[in-house]
Structures are given as C-alpha cells and as structure tokens.
Amino acid sequence: MRNCPSFSRLTTHRTVHSPRTRLCLCRRRLISSSPSTHATAAAPNTESTASALEPPPAGGHLPSIASSALLKNTREQALKTPGILWADAELDEARGTSSLSSTTAGRETRKMNTYQAIRDALSIALSTDDSAIVFGEDVAFGGVFRCTLGLAEEYGRERVFNTPLTEQGVVGFGIGYASMGSKLGDSTLGGRGMGGTAIAEVQFADYIWPAFDQLLNEASKFRYRSGGRFNVGGLTVRCPTMAVGHGGLYHSQSPEGFFMGAGGLKVVIPRSPLQAKGLLLSSIRDPNPVVFMEPKILYRSAVEQVPISDYTLPLGHGEILTTGSDLTVVTYGTSVYRCEQAIHLLTHPPEGSGIEKTVKAALGDWRRNTGKSASSSPSIELIDLRTILPYDLPLILRSLSKTHRLLIVHEGPTTGGVGMQIAGEVVSGLSLTSSSSITREGSPSGEEENLAQMRKEAFLGLEAPVKVIGGWDTPGVALQYEKFYIPDEVRILDGLVELLAY
Incomplete structure (x- = not known):
C-alpha cells in the first residue's frame, strides 16, 4: 500500500484503502500544501526564507x-x-x-x-x-x-x-x-x-x-x-x-x-x-x-x-567511527546508532539492573581469558560500511587483525543477507568476490593476493566465531512486532558480551 507524507497517521488509521486510493490521498494532501511552502523551496537562498531552511x-x-x-x-x-x-x-x-x-x-556549513x-x-x-x-x-x-x-x-x-x-x-x-x-x-x-x-x-x-x-x-x-x-x-x-x-x-x-x-x-x-x-x-x-x-x-x-x-565522499570505502582493539562491529544505516547505544550500555550499564549483572559477568570472563586487569574495559571498533556493494573488505580485515572478534549488525533478513556474505568472506578461503572485483575502481596491483593473505591471517587469528545479528527470517516486518524484528541495542549488547566472554 502506498503512503503519503503523514505516513505515521495513515498507517494507524482504521479505514482500509486500496493502493490507488492511497495514492490519491497522497496527492490531495500534497496539492493542498500552502503555496508559501513551495515558494520557499523554489528560492532557497533568499534572506526572507533563511528561517524556513532551518530543520x-x-x-x-x-x-x-x-x-x-x-x-x-x-x-x-x-x-x-x-x-x-x-x-x-x-x-x-x-x-x-x-x-x-x-x-x-571560507567554506560554510548549515544545519x-x-x-x-x-x-x-x-x-x-x-x-x-x-x-x-x-x-x-x-x-x-x-x-x-x-x-x-x-x-x-x-x-x-x-x-x-x-x-x-x-x-x-x-x-x-x-x-x-x-x-x-x-x-x-x-x-x-x-x-x-x-x-x-x-x-x-x-x-x-x-x-x-x-x-x-x-x-x-x-x-x-x-x-x-x-x-x-x-x-x-x-x-x-x-x-x-x-x-x-x-x-x-x-x-x-x-x-x-x-x-x-x-x-x-x-x-x-x-x-x-x-x-x-x-x-x-x-x-x-x-x-x-x-x-x-x-x-x-x-x-x-x-x-x-x-x-x-x-x-x-568516496564509494567503496567504509569508515571507522570509533577505534578499538578488542572487538570489531560492522554495520550501516540506522543500525549505526543502535550499535553506538549498545556500546554505551556495555561501558556504562544501568546500575542495579539485570543488564549490569550480565555485563559484569561477561567482562569478568573476558578479563580472565585475556589476562586483563580488573579495572580494564574492552574497546570496540565501530565501522560504518556506507557502500554495501562493493563493501570494504580490506578495512574489515585490517580491523579484525587487531581485534580478533567480529560482530555484524543490520536490519535486513539474516539468511542471505549482507552479514552472512561478509562472514563467509572472512572465514572462507575464496578469492575476492566477483562483484567486488567488477565494480571496484583504482585497485592496486595484486590486491586479490594481498586480500587472500589478509583473510587467512584474520581467520587464523579469530578468538570467537563471527556473529551476525540481523532481522528475523519472517515473511516481512509485522506491524505489531516491528520493534521485536529490528536488532535493537539490547540484542546487539547480547552479541557483544557473547563474543567478549567466548
């Protein structure tokens, strides 16, 4: 079903419309927008409309x-x-x-x-x-x-x-x-x-x-x-x-x-x-x-x-948002912020909560396994892929070579999803994927051979299985259960503590 700009209101309305009726509703609402709205957009650089540009x-x-x-x-x-x-x-x-x-x-920015x-x-x-x-x-x-x-x-x-x-x-x-x-x-x-x-x-x-x-x-x-x-x-x-x-x-x-x-x-x-x-x-x-x-x-x-x-900004290149040495988190889109929140829960769990008890137990195992001091906390490297195809596999492998643990998070279905593809590349002996080879420009000579060596070293250095947290394998995202479908900060936190305590 098509929706209109007031998407949130239409989706909760009890009246059932056909797709074509919904499209008409969209157009009626858009056409009925005030003329001043369109005039403002048509002349975005005038002083009289400067305030309207503020989000x-x-x-x-x-x-x-x-x-x-x-x-x-x-x-x-x-x-x-x-x-x-x-x-x-x-x-x-x-x-x-x-x-x-x-x-x-001399360059300016605007909110x-x-x-x-x-x-x-x-x-x-x-x-x-x-x-x-x-x-x-x-x-x-x-x-x-x-x-x-x-x-x-x-x-x-x-x-x-x-x-x-x-x-x-x-x-x-x-x-x-x-x-x-x-x-x-x-x-x-x-x-x-x-x-x-x-x-x-x-x-x-x-x-x-x-x-x-x-x-x-x-x-x-x-x-x-x-x-x-x-x-x-x-x-x-x-x-x-x-x-x-x-x-x-x-x-x-x-x-x-x-x-x-x-x-x-x-x-x-x-x-x-x-x-x-x-x-x-x-x-x-x-x-x-x-x-x-x-x-x-x-x-x-x-x-x-x-x-x-x-x-x-360059295509085909991910970006390291926070540097770390104990675990690599790879994600993109909205999930970037949910991963940020999960990492905050890991380092600052709510006092007296079940989350705090779980985190303390997991970090205790991590400190014993790694020989870390009782006061030490794990540092997490957060990577935003930005380009999904071709994704920046060399960046992931370089990060994994120092953290030795990998968590991949996305909203899409887990089976056949981006996370499984990346996980398969990390743990397999395959050469660089054909999709990456065809669309990646400016690749240095011998990149495939270097990448194969990087993959081998990353795999042999793994200290925990690669974990993927994605959407559930359901026919779609059910309206009433959408919050359960999306990998939220609690599900991501579970993945973090599981990998650290492994």
Whole structure:
C-alpha cells in the first residue's frame, strides 16, 4: 500500500484503502500544501526564507539519534570529515592551495536533516549537469518524504517530473535515458550523445521488486554485454529503506541483501545528512549504476552541520567511527546508532539492573581469558560500511587483525543477507568476490593476493566465531512486532558480551 507524507497517521488509521486510493490521498494532501511552502523551496537562498531552511527539532521515531556523538555538530567537525573531496579541489591544486586549511577556509556549513541534505545534493546535481533529470512517483510534488520539495519549480517540470505508478517503468526509463550517451566518453553515439544523468526515485524500497529485472538483467549487465561500448553509468535509483517503527509489511523492508550478487551495480546506504549529500553526489557522478538507499527513520531524526559547497565522499570505502582493539562491529544505516547505544550500555550499564549483572559477568570472563586487569574495559571498533556493494573488505580485515572478534549488525533478513556474505568472506578461503572485483575502481596491483593473505591471517587469528545479528527470517516486518524484528541495542549488547566472554 502506498503512503503519503503523514505516513505515521495513515498507517494507524482504521479505514482500509486500496493502493490507488492511497495514492490519491497522497496527492490531495500534497496539492493542498500552502503555496508559501513551495515558494520557499523554489528560492532557497533568499534572506526572507533563511528561517524556513532551518530543520525542525530532531525527532521522528528515533529521537535518541539527536544526541549521538557520531554526528558533526560544528562547522569544524563537518569540514574535517574523512575522505571529503570538494568539487573545486582540482582548481585549488592548480593554484597550489590544496592543503586542508586552504580548502576549508571560507567554506560554510548549515544545519540540515537528512532529507534536506538529499534535496541539496539533488539541487547541486541539477545545477551542475544540464543533462540531469529527477523523476519518480510524486517527486514533482516534493516526494512523500519531501526530498524533492521545490525542485520542479526551481529547475522546471521537464527536468523534475512525476511518472506513472510503475517501478519497472521508472527504472526502465532511467536505463533508456542513461544509455543514450556514455559517461565514459567512448561510445558509438559520440560521447554523451542524447543521453544524460538519470536520477530515479522508487517511492519505497519495498516496491523495488518489480524493477528487479531491470536492475539485475539490464542495468548491471549493460556495459559488460556490450564489451564496454555502451553503459548506463548515469543511472542512480534512490529509495527510502529500513524500518520506521510502524511501517508494517510493505514499508519497513531492507532489501539490500538481494543485490549482493549483482555485479555491475553499486549499493550505497548513508548514516547521516553530511554522509547522504556527499555519497549521493558521488553516486550520481559514478560511472556505474547505483542503488542509493536512504534510511527513512533518519530523514528527520538525524541533524548535523553539512557543508553547503559541492563535495563528494568516496564509494567503496567504509569508515571507522570509533577505534578499538578488542572487538570489531560492522554495520550501516540506522543500525549505526543502535550499535553506538549498545556500546554505551556495555561501558556504562544501568546500575542495579539485570543488564549490569550480565555485563559484569561477561567482562569478568573476558578479563580472565585475556589476562586483563580488573579495572580494564574492552574497546570496540565501530565501522560504518556506507557502500554495501562493493563493501570494504580490506578495512574489515585490517580491523579484525587487531581485534580478533567480529560482530555484524543490520536490519535486513539474516539468511542471505549482507552479514552472512561478509562472514563467509572472512572465514572462507575464496578469492575476492566477483562483484567486488567488477565494480571496484583504482585497485592496486595484486590486491586479490594481498586480500587472500589478509583473510587467512584474520581467520587464523579469530578468538570467537563471527556473529551476525540481523532481522528475523519472517515473511516481512509485522506491524505489531516491528520493534521485536529490528536488532535493537539490547540484542546487539547480547552479541557483544557473547563474543567478549567466548
């Protein structure tokens, strides 16, 4: 069933609507929005609308994210984000002013939530690439999560437009538009030709299944089957993903695991507004088709300072959020914050609670097994994958070589999921996965051999079995039991103490 912007209210309404009726309700609510709302979005840089750009207080359905230490709350923190690459970096380098102090001097940031950061990225893509178009169900109205609010008025309805209610058609059209020219500049159509940059939106990741054939049978194979003569590298498919607390069977799925065997595609999931903007711009400009999944609970719950400049963050590279030497936790998206909370419970368990007793017993075993002092506490290394395909296996293995324990956390189903794939790579003797080999650019010579050696050393150094905590293997995320389905901080804490006490 389709939902509208007031998603939380509709999902709890007792009236049952057909999918088409729900779509009409969405459009009525969006059309009835005040004209001033659209006017504000269409002219985001005027002083009169500056106050309207300020995001509402962080909340949503996971308000604890607002206090996360992982968010960049100051300009200095935002501008020093690891891996950030400014669009004018080449010009700075030519001028000889490419040092960190010079590239950040004069740059400004603004407080944004995630949907505002995504809108900012889309606006930059449209303004810097005349061939870029944004399309999907209801995007001209601003989208159900407001990520495209005002873009149609600002850039024209021939570049930002609604499509019929068909995901297969949305993605198929995007493939056709992107295939008409070549981002690689070496096609029989003469460079970019008539084609361009296609930014498609699938309204919810739960509805990406009808487009699965287009993505796996067409987009991922397009360049490969033509021997490099043609490609659809200009295609980016955006879709809201993961649970929001009350989405039920058709608005809470995490389908990223189904793409793990899709060599030729990239899959990206950001954790915050700053990451969302940089990773989305990288995805749009990447020479491969990209599925960009946006955790819907973070649209309003995550707020941080975001550079207003044009910048990108690298695809295919994870990020170490907290360093540690006793256990590696690998995760992405919303689960990053739940892992952060679980680590806090491990180091600061509530006094007098059952959690405190369990943690103390587990840490006692860990200290005895490792010879640590009675006052010592475990240090946990937290890694955000960011890119799910190809995931940063070398980073995981380097971390595991010093911690010797690995916990992988995600919301998607456990069987056949991202966690099982990573766990299999860590403990197997297989060479680098074909999907990673096909889509990873800039790999140093001999990486596969080095990776095989790293995997062997990591496996032989394991001090506990690799553990995966994911969603349960049920037909979907049941509405009443959604909180039990999602790996929360208590389930993650159980995994931490189990591995430490092993």
